[in-house]
Every structure is written in C-alpha cells, then in structure tokens.
Amino acid sequence: MTDTRETALVVGASRTLGLGIAAEYLRRDWDVIGTVRGSRRTGLHDLAETSGGRLTVESLEMTEPEQISALRDRLAGRTLDLLFVSAAITRGDLPIGEVPTDMFTEVMVTNALSPMRVVETLRSLVAPDGTIGVMSSDQGSITHNTRGGQDLYRASKSALNQLMRCYAARNAEDPRALLLMDPGWVRTELGGPYAELSVEESVPGVVETMENHRGKPGLHFVDHQGQVVPW
Template identity: 55%
Template sequence: MVVVTTTDLVSEAPPRPLDRILLIGASRGLGLALADEWSGLGRHVVATVRGSSRTPLHELADRDDRDVEIETVDITAPDQIAALRDRLSGRTFDLLFINAGVTNEPDGTVAETTDEEFTRVMITNALSPLRVIEALADLVEPDGTIGVMSSGQGSVTNNVNGGHEVYRGSKAALNTYVRSYAARHVGDRRSLVLMAPGWVQTDLGGSEARLTVDDSIPNVVTTLDSLSGSTDLRYVDYLGRTVPW
C-alpha cells in the first residue's frame, strides 16, 4: 500500500530556484498578489486570466520593472486547457501554481445549495485543478514544483465548527484528488504542495479576514521556495506549518 505523508519542512534535496513560474488564475486577489510578489523578486511569470477584458494583471504586466506574460484560460473548459498546453509547447517552468478557485453564493448548508451551484463550485475547485495538473505537468522541470492553492478549510480534522460547507467540501475533495495524483506518481521528483494561505482580506476572504495580502503572500512564496527539492506531498499553511488532513 502506498502511503503519502505530509511532514515538517525537511527537503530531500537543496531547494532549487523557482525562477520560471506558470501561475494559473491571477487576474485579482491572491493570484494577482502572487504575480506581483514573484515578478518583484525578478522572476519570470506567465500568468493567466479567464477572458479578454483588461484586469489589474495587465497593469502589472505593463510595468517596465516586471517580467510578466499574460495567457488566457478558463480552467473549467478542457478545450481551453488543451489550447494553453499547445501554446506553451516547448517551454519549461520551475513552478506550476494553480490558484484559480471560487466560493459559493449564497453560503448555506449542503442541503440548501442548488445542484447548479454545488456543481459549479466542485468543478472549479476540485475537478479543474487536476485537469490542469494532468495537462501541464510535463511543462514542469523534472525536479520542479507543482503547487495548488487549497485552504485550511479543506482540513477534515480541523473542521470542528462547520460552516462554509460547500467550499470546505470542494477543498477537501481537491486535497484528496491531489493526494491520489501523488500516489499515482510515486518516484516523480517534482515537489507537490497544497497551500493554505490563511484567511486573507480579498474579495473571496472578505474584509473581516485576519490577514492582509502582505501578511500572507510573501510567506507563501518563501514556503514554496523552501519546499522545492522535496519529494513528498506537503499540505502546509503560509508559514510552512503542516496542516492536518
């Protein structure tokens, strides 16, 4: 039986520089902040938006001091994922990071949620990230990193208060599917990271969140850097602390 473990931060190889980054979902919120942080550190970022409308990411890419390319993909559309893969053919990245995700509206119990809303959240947050990983993993260097933005709310162990049931369930499903992916790829030297960024003040997190973007995102980047070179799946928070499954 294959057992995939999450352990404290002990890399099996020296961390490798994550200089070339493919960031899925960066038009606003945490994704935009990640593109800003990485490009501000002098790293080359290929970042995606969903449509043709101008976004704050375009403003970031227009700055002379930033190395940001913009691509377009809706991760819920398999044909668009395949088209992105074709456009990036021949290129390689040190890090593939999938940030795209949604919350459910209105926020009620599972039983109160419509079939359509439940399906939308689960497809976006759980199914689509795995489709992206399967399609784009071979663009990541053999000793590179694949990361996915999860949530502390995806922890079944830590769910002692309930609430946000559909969103919680979608992130718990995402964690399970990434764990299954890891179990199917034993021996792959790429690092796999499920990242819980904390409760952050964004459109999704709301104004009452405990952390600002500046509290979370620089630490997310530092943690991802520290985990490059590891070979097990890690489920960690923005400070690098292991999150219980």
Template identity: 50%
Template sequence: MKHTEQQRTVLLLGASRGIGLGLVTEYLARGWRVIATQRSLTVAPALCELAADADGALTILSADIDRPDDIAALARRLEGITLDLLFVVAGVSDDPNQTIGQISTDEFTRVMVTNALSPLRAIERLAEHVRADGSIAVMSSALGSVAGNTTGGYEAYRASKAALNMLMRSYAARAGGNRSLLALMPGWVKTDMGGPDAPVEVKDSTAGLADTIEKHAGQPGLVFVDYQDNQIAW
C-alpha cells in the same frame, strides 16, 4: 528586467485579482518570469499595469480553468517553455451559511468542478511542462481538513477543498515523481472572497506562500501547509 538563463519561470492559473494578482507582483519582485492567466479575453487593468513595468517578464494569457479546451490551448502555447513552478490559484466560493441540504445541484457542481476537478485536470495536462524536479501547487484551505472540521459551516466549500486535497494525494501517489507538491492554505486574506475583516494582507500571504514553496523546492512528495509553512491535518 532582462531574461537570463538562470531566470526561473512560474505559471499562475487565475491571476487577475486577489491572491493570484498578489502572487504575480511577488514573483516579479523576486526576479521570476511570470506567465499569468485570467478567464477574460480583456486583460485586467491591474495586470496591464504590472506588465507595463515588467520589462517583458510578465506574459498574460487567457484561459478558463473550467474549459478543457482552454487548458489544451494553453499547453500548446507553452511549447518550448520549462516551468519551475505551476501554481493553480483559481477557485470559487459559495454562501458559507448554506447547508448541503439547501444548496442546488448546479451550485454544488460549480463549486466542486472549479475547486477540485479543474485544478487536477489542469495539472494533468500541464505537468509535462514542469521540470522533473520542479514544484506544483494548488490553493487549498484549512477548511478542507477533515480532521480539523469541528464547527461545520462552509459545507460545500469544505467538501470541494477536501476533494482537492484527496485528488492531490492520488496524483502524488501515481505521478508525483521527484516534484515538490503542495496543497497551500493562504490564510484568511483581505480579498473580495475573504472580505474586509480578514486579518491577513495580500502582500503578507503571497510573500509567505512564495517562501513556503521555495522552502519545499527540491523535496519530493506532497505537503498540506499554510502560508507560514505550518502543517495542517488532512
């Protein structure tokens, strides 16, 4: 696939495996130019395979979302590139059975920093490369819904995604402009994080996410929806 003036560009932060890797596959299949990041300096074999068949449409860069210097370096690498979509996919989980009274301070900090602080820091730093009417998305979760929490469990993870949603709402109010902003729930997906019993295949989740982003493209404001574009209560 050769680049054209009409070819759209997406930056996927956290794309070496799972849903992130699936999104690389999905956007390449849709004819997009894809810039994918991973934490390791050694390129993941799956990304290497995709790059070999992408005819130059896939660029793989190293960046740890938790390291502001990495994000600053990434911003410099993007000089002269205009993004149609910035999608922060990276995230971590913890033991879902661990209550807030049991979790260590270090573990709580790790989950909150990676799932809430780092995504918004990245958006703040990289938004200048996104078209004025482009799209910015973060990978949220229905577990981050305050209104929807009627069962408990996943306490630190829920808190981190609720914090992510709140920070996205603050960003939307302060700097959203004409961009489409999305907090996205990928579904319970069969990945290392989701586990083998998850009912949603990666390819179905990523196709739905891409369709949902496309549906909201050009519509200013923030939405909290799942991969099938169903609204989720904040």
C-alpha cells in the same frame, strides 16, 4: 548572454492572491506567466506593463479542458520551475441541504476538478526539480472543521486535497514537490472583510514556503508560515 531566470506559471492571477503571487515572483526576479479569464483588462495586465517584459498574460478558462490543452500547446518548448493554480470560487454560506445541484456542480468543477485537469495537462512542462502547487485552504482540513459553515466550499477544498493525494500516489516516483497551500485567513472575496491577513501579509509567506519545499518530492499540505496543516 543566456537568460537564466526561473519561470512561474500562475493560473488565476487576475486579482487578490493570484495577482499577489505573480507580483512576488516578479520581485524575486522570475519570469512569470499569469492567466486570466476572458479578455477584459485586469490588474495582471497593469502589472505586465511595468514588468519589463518579464510577465506574460495568457487567457484561460480552466473549466474548459480544450483551453487547458491549447495553453499547453502555446507554452510548448518552455520549461516551468513552478506551476501554481490559484483560482477558486465560492457561492455563499448555505447548509449543504439547501445547495442547488447546479451550484454544487459549478463549485466542485471549478475548485476541485479543473485544478487537477490543469496539473495533469501541464505537468510535462514542469522541470524535474520544479514544483506543482494548488491553492487549498484550512477549510479543506477535516481535522480543523469543528464549527461547520461554508459547507460547499469546505467540501470542494477537501475534494481537491484528496485528488492531489490520488495524483501523488499515482506518481510516487515523480521528483517534483507537490504542494497544497493554505494562505491563511485572507481579506479577499472568499475570506471576507474581517479576515486576519491582507494579501500583502499572506503572499510573501506563501511564496517563501513554496520555495523552501522545492526539491522535496511528495505531497505537502502546508500554510503560509510553513506549518503542516492536518488533513
């Protein structure tokens, strides 16, 4: 009997939102490939042990381009219905004038350049009716930035949004749905302990929104409730 389950690749699935998204797709009876940095054991490994073989853990440091290429080679022959990049970092809330150059470079490379390298390198694995998404943030919205703060993180997400817009413009005939996902204000290391949503409250909406946009070509900047986020 042929396995007709759909397949999601979640880059940055070791914890919090990435891990929650991997778990949600398993609950929806998908096959899932999740990536982690390095070789240490994570929550994704624990999830894989209970997945009945439907979750595969891959190692990927996405800031290393050769590792992205190696992952593509390992996955050659597989078709992805979803490619989603969840990984991101923050380095504290400093006014931009106080941000050291090496910190600026690290955050921009991790949050903006590396996700786009993943998209560009792995796009050939995604089915024509599939979805390519990256985790953005309301903090990447210039329109919504009325209070300031988190200068570097905001800038990295705005840069990611712009780079995805460039990608969409260069690939205007691509039938895949392209998504910038805002998960809401979530209680993670990035969101802090006073955020409005738990991971468990955010993730089902994120996944449902991505599924609702499947088959809708072009770039969409949307939140976990399916609402459009202004640029």
